[in-house]
Each structure stands twice: as structure tokens, then as C-alpha cells.
Amino acid sequence: MLKLSTRAARSIIPNNDAKSSQNKIAQVVRVKKMAQRNEAELAxxxxxxxxxxxxxxxxxxxxxxxxxxxxxxxxxxxxxxxxxxxxxxxxxxxxxxxxxxxxxxxxxxxxxxxxxxxxxxxxxxxxxxxxxxxxxxxxxxxxxxxxxxxxxxxxxxxxxxxxxxLSPRAIHSSGWGALGTGLILAILLIISPLKLLFTGFLVMVHELGHAVTHWLFGRPALPTVNLLYGGGITLVFEQSPAVIGLIYFGFAVFAYGCRAYPRLLGVLAGLAILYTLCLRTSTNTMLSTFMGHGMELVAIALCLYFSASGYICRVVGDRSIYAMLGFFTWFYDIQFSWKLIHDEDFRAFYEGGIGGVLDNDFVVLATEHFQTNLSAIAQWFLISCILAPVVAFLALRYESWLKRGLHALVQHPD
The missing domain is CATH 3.30.70.2960 (Alpha-Beta Plaits)
Incomplete structure (x- = not known):
């Protein structure tokens, strides 16, 4: 620093020349920057x-x-x-x-x-x-x-x-491109013999929906493939008090973990009460029956949401694949519900059940839970299918509102 100060002192000797004045300013600025850099390096x-x-x-x-x-x-x-x-x-x-x-x-x-x-x-x-x-x-x-x-x-x-x-989110051009590509691929699949191959995805989603819901209400379940009649079937066992106890234990652990967040604790308490009401009524069996097709609706919304947003997409082409699966499931379910409503032969075949022994899901819902005809259940499912992409796009557009609400749940009280 002594050497720098000496050079600086020499550089500011009075000089009447304008060029010397400019050099003086530049030299002082340069010395100042060097001092600042040395100071930043030391501390x-x-x-x-x-x-x-x-x-x-x-x-x-x-x-x-x-x-x-x-x-x-x-x-x-x-x-x-x-x-x-x-x-x-x-x-x-x-x-x-x-x-x-x-x-x-x-x-x-x-x-x-x-x-x-x-x-x-x-x-x-x-x-x-x-x-x-x-x-x-x-x-x-x-x-x-x-x-x-x-x-x-x-x-x-x-x-x-x-x-x-709080600004609405728009879909980027890459998102629209992936959705368009997936839509074209889904149309080609739904009208080609490859449709049978991709129904395996629907079977997996359908049976997984049954199995997960049965487990949530204490009934161990195993999704399998029906090799005899085609499609899939979920093996369900008797309700286990141990499984239900583990679920309530999970509620208790989560409540203890979020005890510092009253809003989140209130939401958790509401979910626990709702779960108990479903568990003590026939609502739990109704949900377990519906969530086969219900999980297909969830798959439609999630696949289109991931495609439009780019979430969990790591490889080029992932977004188009999500869009293809979402639109394929959407077309398939719309066609399925439309045939249940308007095609008497198909409706009679569906009412016949699986091998003439097991009733199909919508038949169980119509006869055991809602006491209505099969066409009415199919109409509600058709409306739900139409709304599934709308829900996905609305969730993406107003994502900032949803995140603001979720973020508010984990805020400490003022």
C-alpha cells in the first residue's frame, strides 16, 4: 500500500496541461479500484x-x-x-x-x-x-x-x-408444440391397431387407482392382470386394523411436525375428520370402486399439466409423451362413456360383468351406491372427462395463486 500511495502522490502533482488532469483522474480511480479489490480479497x-x-x-x-x-x-x-x-x-x-x-x-x-x-x-x-x-x-x-x-x-x-x-401463467411455445405433437400421436393411436397395446397403460392406471384407495381405507390390495378375461383385476383382502392404525399414526406424526403452523394443522385436522367419516360409512367402498376410472381422470389432468408446464421432464420428447398419454386416455374414456350412453349392445355387454361373476365398476356404483341407471353414471363420467383438461389448464394458468395459498399454510402466525 505504501508503494501505491507513493505512485498516487506522484501522479497528482499539479500540472497545467489538460491531458495531465485527465491522467490524474484516471490514476486515482485506478488506485481506488485496486485498493477495493485488495480489501475484498482480504475480508x-x-x-x-x-x-x-x-x-x-x-x-x-x-x-x-x-x-x-x-x-x-x-x-x-x-x-x-x-x-x-x-x-x-x-x-x-x-x-x-x-x-x-x-x-x-x-x-x-x-x-x-x-x-x-x-x-x-x-x-x-x-x-x-x-x-x-x-x-x-x-x-x-x-x-x-x-x-x-x-x-x-x-x-x-x-x-x-x-x-x-399474482399474474396468470401462459403456456410457452414449447408447451403448445408438445401438446400439438401429443394430440396428433394420440389420434393416430386411437384409430390404429396400436390402440390395444396402449390400453395396457389404462389398465395399469385403473387398477392402481383401486389398489391405492383400498390401502388408504385399511384394505390390503394387489393390482393384477386378468389373464382369463383380459384387462385387469385388483385382489382385495379384509380390512386390517393394523393398516388403519398406521394411517392414524401418520396423521399424528405429521400433526406433531407441523405444530408450529396453525393453518396447516387446521387443514390436517379437517382431513383427519373427513377420513374418519369416510371410514365409518359406505363412502370408503364407493370411493374405492370409483377410483379405478377416477385415477384415469387424474392421469389425464396430470399428463397434460406436465406436458404444458414442462415439470419433471428431463429428456427431449418427455413433454410430447406426456401429452400423447393424456390425450389418448382422454379419447379412450370419452369413447367408452359415449358408448355406454348410446350403444345398447355395448351397455348390455358391460352390464354382464367380468365372466358373468364380477360386476363392473359403474354397475356397482349405479346399483349399490346411487340407485340409478348405468347411463346416468356414464353421463357424469363423460362430463368429468371433458372437464379434466380444463382443470389441468386452469391449474397451470393460476399456478401462482395456488402456490400463494400453499405457501400461506406454512407461514408462522404474526
């Missing part, structure tokens, strides 16, 4: 964890994880999450957050975004910031070029917090 005065926390709070998605590191004059920001926000929104958010208190010596911000658990980046962006000058000659040193750079820094206007956090 880290910037709390980058605090910067990361500020960015996490400012980003529209509270689930995004932010990591901040500094490499000389470059601030590296890594964004990780199940959903990656739009690049323009991130840039506006980071500029709005860091512009009032730009870290000393930082002239660039390098932004990386990737899906949680992925190894490849979703996108990368480099931002150039105006230099922060605090020397005695800062006012003289502000040139027109620096002003233009500062104007460029504020080029992306900050979005108001309320509208940024």
Missing part, C-alpha cells in the same frame, strides 16, 4: 447469503432456491427449482433488487437457471452493470457513456410486486 464485507435471501424473497416463485457466489468483479447467481421462471422476469427482479445497493466492485452478474436435480442448464444470462464510483472525482468522472450504461441497466422495467406474484 469479505458483502453478505452474499443475505443477497440470496433477498432474491429468493423477490422472485415470483417462493420455491426457487438461490445460490450466490462472487468471482472477482462477477456475481454468479444460480437459480434451482422444479419450475424455472421466465428469463425476462428474473432479469427485472434481480435488477430491481440489486440496483439500490449494488455490491462494491461488481460490474457483471452471471445468472444460471436449471431444474432441481438436473445437470444441464435451462438458460444462462450475463448482465453488465454500471461501475460504482465513490472517489472524490466521481462527479467529474460521470461521462455520457456511463449515463447510457445506467440507462441500459434500468431498461427492463420492474414489474409491480402484486402483479408479478
Amino acid at each position: 469479505n464485507h458483502e453478505d452474499y447469503q443475505e443477497i440470496a435471501a433477498l432474491l429468493e424473497e423477490a422472485l415470483p416463485d417462493p420455491q426457487i432456491q438461490v445460490k450466490v457466489q462472487r468471482r472477482q468483479s462477477c456475481l454468479r447467481v444460480l437459480l434451482e427449482g422444479h419450475q424455472i421462471p421466465e428469463q425476462a422476469a428474473v432479469i427485472a427482479c434481480i435488477r430491481q433488487t440489486l440496483e439500490p445497493g449494488q455490491p462494491k466492485g461488481v460490474t457483471q452478474i452471471e445468472i444460471y437457471a436449471r431444474y432441481l436435480g438436473a445437470t444441464q442448464l435451462a438458460w444462462r444470462k450475463m448482465l453488465t452493470l454500471p461501475p460504482v464510483l465513490d472517489s472524490p472525482f466521481a462527479d467529474e468522472f460521470q461521462t455520457e457513456g456511463t449515463q447510457r450504461q445506467a440507462a441500459a441497466f434500468s431498461e427492463v422495467k420492474a414489474v409491480p410486486e402484486r402483479s408479478r406474484r
Whole structure:
């Protein structure tokens, strides 16, 4: 530092020449920057964890994880999450957050975004910031070029917090492309002999829906393939008090874990009461019977949601495959319910049951639970099929509202 001070003292000897004055200003600024760099290397005065926390709070998605590191004059920001926000929104958010208190010596911000658990980046962006000058000659040193750079820094206007956090989400062009590709593939499958091959997916989803619901109400169940009559069948055993006890034990453990969050605890208590009511009435057997076809509706909504949003898609083509499975299931179930309503031969075949011994699901629902005819059940299922894609697209569009509500459940009381 003594050598730097000596050089600085020599460089500011009075000189009447204009060029010497300019050299004086440049030399002092250079010395100041060198001193700041040495100071930053000896002691880290910037709390980058605090910067990361500020960015996490400012980003529209509270689930995004932010990591901040500094490499000389470059601030590296890594964004990780199940959903990656739009690049323009991130840039506006980071500029709005860091512009009032730009870290000393930082002239660039390098932004990386990737899906949680992925190894490849979703996108990368480099931002150039105006230099922060605090020397005695800062006012003289502000040139027109620096002003233009500062104007460029504020080029992306900050979005108001309320509208940024509660703005509806649009489907990107890549999402529409995947949905269109999946729709075409599903149409080709539903009208081709390959339809029989892909019904295996429906059988798996259908029987899994039965099995999961039976387990939730204490009845061990095993989904299997019906080799004799085709399709699938779920083997169900007697209700086990041990399984029910484990479920209530899970409620208790979860309640203890969220005891600090009254809202979440209230929701959990409501679910426990609802579960008990279903368990003590015939509602549990009705749900176990319905959730074969009900799980198909869930599969339609989830597949289309994943395709449109890009969630849990790691390989190119995943989104199109999700769309194909969603639309294929949708077409198949619409065709199935339509034939139950309008095709008397098909309805008679369905009412005949499996091998003339076991009744099909909708027959059980119509005769044992709702005391109505089969066509009425099929009509309700047809309406549900039509609404399944609508639910998926509405959930995606108003995702920020849903996340805001879920986030509010885990907030400590004021």
C-alpha cells in the first residue's frame, strides 16, 4: 500500500496541461479500484447469503432456491427449482433488487437457471452493470457513456410486486408444440391397431387407482392382470386394523411436525375428520370402486399439466409423451362413456360383468351406491372427462395463486 500511495502522490502533482488532469483522474480511480479489490480479497464485507435471501424473497416463485457466489468483479447467481421462471422476469427482479445497493466492485452478474436435480442448464444470462464510483472525482468522472450504461441497466422495467406474484401463467411455445405433437400421436393411436397395446397403460392406471384407495381405507390390495378375461383385476383382502392404525399414526406424526403452523394443522385436522367419516360409512367402498376410472381422470389432468408446464421432464420428447398419454386416455374414456350412453349392445355387454361373476365398476356404483341407471353414471363420467383438461389448464394458468395459498399454510402466525 505504501508503494501505491507513493505512485498516487506522484501522479497528482499539479500540472497545467489538460491531458495531465485527465491522467490524474484516471490514476486515482485506478488506485481506488485496486485498493477495493485488495480489501475484498482480504475480508469479505458483502453478505452474499443475505443477497440470496433477498432474491429468493423477490422472485415470483417462493420455491426457487438461490445460490450466490462472487468471482472477482462477477456475481454468479444460480437459480434451482422444479419450475424455472421466465428469463425476462428474473432479469427485472434481480435488477430491481440489486440496483439500490449494488455490491462494491461488481460490474457483471452471471445468472444460471436449471431444474432441481438436473445437470444441464435451462438458460444462462450475463448482465453488465454500471461501475460504482465513490472517489472524490466521481462527479467529474460521470461521462455520457456511463449515463447510457445506467440507462441500459434500468431498461427492463420492474414489474409491480402484486402483479408479478399474482399474474396468470401462459403456456410457452414449447408447451403448445408438445401438446400439438401429443394430440396428433394420440389420434393416430386411437384409430390404429396400436390402440390395444396402449390400453395396457389404462389398465395399469385403473387398477392402481383401486389398489391405492383400498390401502388408504385399511384394505390390503394387489393390482393384477386378468389373464382369463383380459384387462385387469385388483385382489382385495379384509380390512386390517393394523393398516388403519398406521394411517392414524401418520396423521399424528405429521400433526406433531407441523405444530408450529396453525393453518396447516387446521387443514390436517379437517382431513383427519373427513377420513374418519369416510371410514365409518359406505363412502370408503364407493370411493374405492370409483377410483379405478377416477385415477384415469387424474392421469389425464396430470399428463397434460406436465406436458404444458414442462415439470419433471428431463429428456427431449418427455413433454410430447406426456401429452400423447393424456390425450389418448382422454379419447379412450370419452369413447367408452359415449358408448355406454348410446350403444345398447355395448351397455348390455358391460352390464354382464367380468365372466358373468364380477360386476363392473359403474354397475356397482349405479346399483349399490346411487340407485340409478348405468347411463346416468356414464353421463357424469363423460362430463368429468371433458372437464379434466380444463382443470389441468386452469391449474397451470393460476399456478401462482395456488402456490400463494400453499405457501400461506406454512407461514408462522404474526
